[in-house]
Amino acid sequence: MTHPGEITRRQLLRRIGMTAFVAGPGAGLLSACATAGGGGDPTAAPATSIAASADPKNPFGVDAKKPLEVVIFSGGYGDAYAKDLHEELYKKAFPGVSIKHTATQQIGTQLRPRFVGGDVPDVLNNSGPEALDLAALAAEGHLADLAPLFDAPSVDEPGKKVRDTITPAVLDNAKIDGKDLVLNYTVSHRALWYNAKLFESRGWAVPKTWAEFTALGETAKKDGILLFAYPGQKGPYYQLWNVLYTAAKIGGNQVIIDIDNLVDNAWNAEPMKQAVTAWADIQAKYGDKAYFGLDHTQTQIKHLQNKVLFYPVGSWIENEMTKEIPLDFQYAIAPIPDVTAADKMPYGAIQVGVGENFVVAAKGKNPQGGLEYLRVMLSKEGAKGFTEKTKNLTVVNGAAEGVDLPAGLKSAAKAQDAAGENIITDARFEGWYKELFDYGTEQINVVMAGRITPEKFCANMQKKADAIKQDDAVAKQTRSQ
C-alpha cells in the first residue's frame, strides 16, 4: 500500500470534491479504493516505443494528420459519451483530425478477424458478452503499454502525472502479465439495493445482522413482499457476485484473491460455504422460484413495483432503470448484513470496483492518438461529461464535482464513506477465466434452487477451477492485492 499516487483520505476528500453532495467529513468517494489498489510495481520500466514527453499539450507526439479509429461497446452507457464528447474534445485539441467512430454490441464478431488480419482500431472499449480475451491479445503484443499514459502530464494540471489524478485501483487493475495494458474507466458500488422510500414509509430499518435480515423477511412476507430476488435468466452472475462478496465479508478479501489465483481448495474455504449456505437458505425461505426464469429487466421492474425488497446489483442500476422509476421509489444501497458474529469485515463493507475496459492497439495505425484519446477521457472535462451523460462515476478524482447526481449514487457515496477501509475487492477470474465464471453463473442457479447442497456447489466449482489450472491453453494471471 505504498503507491506514490496514494494520498491520505483527508487530502482526497478535499481533492475529489465530493463534499458537495455528501454531508459530513470523510466523504472521499474513491479514497477507499486505495485498499484495493496500490499494489503492483509502480516503477515498472515503460517497455514501449512511445515515450511520453513533458509537453502537456501533446506528450505522445500525436500527428494531427493521422486519422483515429475508436470502437465503443454500445451497452448500458450508450456511445454518445464517446461520439459527442471525447471525440469532440480530441478534435478540438487537433483541429482537422478525422475520427472514425464505430459503436457495436458485437465486439468479438467485429474485431476478432481484424486483430487476426492486422487491421485494428486504435482505441477499443472491450466490453459486453462478446468481449475479447485481453490476456490473449496481450500475449500477441496487440495491446499498447499504458505506462506512458499514466506517466504523462494530466490535461488539467500539467505539473501532475495522470496516475496521480485517478483512483489507485485503476493502476492495479491495469496489469496483465505485469504490464499496464488496460484502462478501467468507471467506478461502481455493488451490494444490495432497496427502495429507501418504502423503508421510510413502513418505518423499517436496514438490517445489519442476518437475524435482522431474516426477521425483516418475515415482516415483508406478511405484506406479500419478497425479501430477496435475483434474475435467474440472464442475470445469475449478480448472485454469483453477491455470494463471493458475502464470502469476502465473512473471511476477508483473501477468499476472493485465493479464488482468483486458483489456489488449491480456494472454493472449499469455510467462508465460501457459509456464504452459499446463507443465501441458499434465504432463497428457500423467502425467495420465489419464478425468478429463476425471469431476466434482469423483468426482475428490476418487479423491484420497482415493491414486490422485492433487496436486489443484488451495482450502482449502474439507477441509470439503467431511470425511465421506469416511479415517484414512490428511491434507490439506495445496503451493505450485506453480518452473516456470523465474527465476520472479518465489519458491517458496512461494500464492494467498490473499477470497470469498463479501454485498450489501445499497439499494432494500430495511430497508437499515439490512442493514448492521447485516453488522456482526454481522463481529463476533468472528459470524465465530468461522462458522469453527466451516463450518471455513472469515473475513476478520475474530483470529476463528479458540481454534477447533480441522482439519489442512489449519493447513497453509494455515503455507504463507501461509512465503509472506510473495508472495501470488498472485485473477483477478477470473471475476466481471466471466463469458462470458470460462466460455469459459476450456471451452478449458482442450481444451488440456489436447492438442487445441490452448498458443499456440492463448492466442490463443483473447485473441480472446474482445478481443470482450468491444468489447462495449458488458458493463460494464467495472478494478483497480490
Place this chain on the structure above:
Amino acid sequence: MERLRRYGFVAGFLVVPVALYSVFVISPYIQAFQLSLTSWNGISSVVRYVGLGNFGRLFEDEVFWRALRNHGILLLVLPIVTIVIALFLSFLLNLGGGTRGAGMKGVWGSKFYRVVYFFPQVLAVAVVGVLFQAVYRPDADGVLNGVLARVGVDPVGWLTEPGLALWSIIAVMVWQAVGFYVVLFSAGMAAISRDYFEAAALDGAGRVRLFFSITLPLLRDTVQVGWIYLGIAAFDGFALILVLAGDKGEPDGATTILPITIYKTAFAFNKVGYASAMGVALFFLTVTFAVLTLRTTRRERVEL
C-alpha cells in the same frame, strides 16, 4: 474433340458454382478439420498442433455427453411427433372430408386452415423465441401460468425445471415445424391419383383405412425427406434454445446442445481448436444420421 466439346460445355456452367462452393463451403470445413488438431485461441499467430488431443478431451467432457444425450432425445421425439401431427393435419386438409361430388376433399374450411398452419413457419426463429418467452414466463404474468393461476394451480417453471425445460422447447420446435410439413405432405398427397381413393372408398374403406393403406405408403418418399430434414434440425436448435433457455444449457444442462457449446467454446472461451473438434464431431454425427436414415428406410418403390 467431340468429348471435349460436350464436357467442356457442361464444365463451363459448373465452374462458377463449384468455385464458390469450394471457397465458401468446402474450404471452411477443411479448415475446421485442420483447426480441430490445434490448440488455437482465435488470435494467436502461433498455431500449435496437439494431434488428436482435443478429441480425447471431448470424450471426457461431460458437457459434450450431456449435449449428445439431449440431441438423442430431440432426434427421437422431434421427427416422430412433427411427422405424425403433420400427416394427420394434411390428411384432414386434403382427404379428410371424404368423397363429395367428384374426388376427395378436405374438411370444411381446409383452405383457411392451410394458411393458418403455415403462419409459425413465416415467423423468424428469434421472434418465436421471444413469443414463447412470454408464453412460458414462470410467474402468473406468463400466458400459460396465467391460465393455470385462474384455476388455482401454482405457476410452473416451464423452462426452469430440469425435467420440463427440454420438452417445453421441443413443443415450440414442433409448433413451428408442423406448418411446413403439412404443406410438404399436402403436395405429396395432391400427387396421388384420386382414382385410388375413389376405388378404395367404393370398396367400403373408411378414412383410417384410406390413410394407412393408400396415403401413407404412397407418401413414403416425402415422409423420408421430412424425417431427414427434422433429424438435421434436431442437431441444431441454436437460436431457439439461446433465446428461451440461454447459453448455459440451463437448467442443470437439460438444454445443452452442441451448436451453442461450440459457439461459446470458440467465441466466449477463445478455445477455437477445441470448438473445431466439437464441430467435426457434430459433422460426423449429422452425416451418420443422414446415411443411416437413408439406408434403413430404403425400399423398393411401391408399385401400383
